[in-house]
Amino acid sequence: MWLAGNMTIRLFDINESPQKKGGRPKLTYEAAGKRLKIKLASELAIENQNSTPLLLHAANISARKSTENEVIKKSDRTGLLAPSPITPEKAFAFFMENGFTKQQYINVKQLSKQHGCDIYPSYSKIAEEKLKCRPAGIECTENEAKVSMQNLLNHTASRILLMQKEVCEILSDVTQCTLIFSYGFDGSTGHSLYKQKLSIAESQSLDDSLFVTSIIPIKMIDQKQRVIWLNKSPQSIRFCRPLKIAYLKETTSLILEEKENLDNQIKNLDLYVHAFQSNAIFVKFDGHLTLIDGKVLNILTGTNSCQSCPMCGAKPTQLLTTIDFYSKIFVMKPHTDQMPLPAEVVDLLDSPIISPGVGHKNGSTSQNSCAEDTDEENGNDDVSDTFEIELEEEVPDDIEN
Ligand SMILES: [Zn+2]
Known part of the structure; x- marks a missing residue:
């Protein structure tokens, strides 16, 4: 018994000791x-x-x-927060946001990998993602790069619907959408002139002037006027989608030519069909020519002096001396009707709500804003409010300069 007791203690020791x-x-x-x-x-x-x-x-x-x-x-x-892999979309957004080069991105990826956090997708994934952000059918020549408005709008609509997938799921009965966008063009000069030998005519081959046509998506609404997507910073250059970038000087003939070209494209715009959960969403496009500056507006409305009102052509002296708001002087010029101005502007100009006194003030305000070109702060009355979009669009230009 004594021996057996000893034996058990030894077994206990063997079991316990390696752990302890x-x-x-x-x-x-x-x-x-x-x-x-x-x-x-x-x-x-x-x-x-x-x-x-x-x-x-x-x-x-x-x-x-x-x-x-x-x-x-x-x-x-x-x-x-455990480290989790970054999705290619998110990584691409990060890449663009910080203006990375390919090498910089690869370096960041390598450094974080060395520190035990391999969360960045490979560069090839970024490149794939980048291609998804490009509309189809981009045409490039030596002095211009352009894409058709239809292709650009189709691509914009498809990306917005992809981004707002959850909104479409919640609303569930979205079948028809309208994408409201603003478009316009502007030129800029004074860029560095490089000795580029271009094969086109000598007069056009100057790369110190640039002429850009672009669109900005503003809002997407469905058939019940519910907002699917809203551009919260319409003044930001971030939402500016170029339609055409060309080495051309902004001239009267070029502006009129571009306007005609855009009008034709808008007239022939087709619906975009977006496949969504075995259904189809039809998107139609509603464009407004509001992305223009005073110079373009004057050319398009045939106003020779920027002191005059571009809508009715009233001169400063007429605006100051005419007391009757319903005077023939304030009748809109015929071709201004053809301009795709927002309906509210036309309604407001036609409506008798504006009393003669206010009307007179409106006239001089619009003349002021025209003369000063960028002075938006004064516009706090009715007419100027409706021009808000147009005035706001001028801000990105200022930032660029
Ligand atoms: Zn006027």
Whole structure:
């Protein structure tokens, strides 16, 4: 019996000793192989009823005692935000937002990978994502790059509907949408002149002037006038989608030619059909020529002096001396009706709500804003409010300059 008792104590010792001596101390854990490490960790976890918060807290305390700050930071974060791979879309947005070059992106990816956080997708994924942001049918010649309005609008609509997928899911019965956009053109001069030998005519081959036609999506609404997407910063150049960029000087003939070209394209715009969950969403387009400056407006309305009102052609002296608001002087010029102005503007100009006194003030305000060209702050009466979009669009130009 005495011997047998001794035997049991020895067995107990054999069972306990490898755990007590080898399992707990840190050195042994660090020296252990991969499998033993897993075993030791799982044993510790089971011992504490797999309570993750407790173990994390314990790791924190023990790390603080052993002054391993790296571990503290790591275990602090694991509870809240574990590293997760970045989606190609998000990575591409990050890439564009910071104006990265390909090499810079690869370097950032490599550095984070070296520090144990391989979360960036490969550059080839970024390149794929970039291609998705490009409308089909871009034509390039040596002095211009352009895309048809139909292709650009189709692409814009498809990207907006893709982005607002959740909104379409919630509304569920979206079948017809209208994409409201503003468009226009402007020229800029005084760029560096490089000695480029272009094969086109000498007079046109100057690369110091640029003429850009662009569109800005403003709003997308469905058949019940519910807003699917709203451009919250219509003044931002971020939403400016170029239709044509050309090395051309802004001249009267070019402006009229471009206007005609855009009018034709808008007239022939087709519906865009977007496939959405076995259904189709039809998108029609509603464009407004509001992305223009005073110079273009005057040319399009045939106003020779920028002192005169571009809508009715009234001169400053006429605006000051005419008392009767219904005078023939204030009748809109015939071709201004043809301009695709927002309906509200036309309604307001026709409506008798405006009293003669206010009308007179309106006339002089529009004359002022025309003369000063960018002075939007004065426009706080009715007519100027309706011109808000037009005036706002001038801001990106100012930023660019
Ligand atoms: Zn007028």
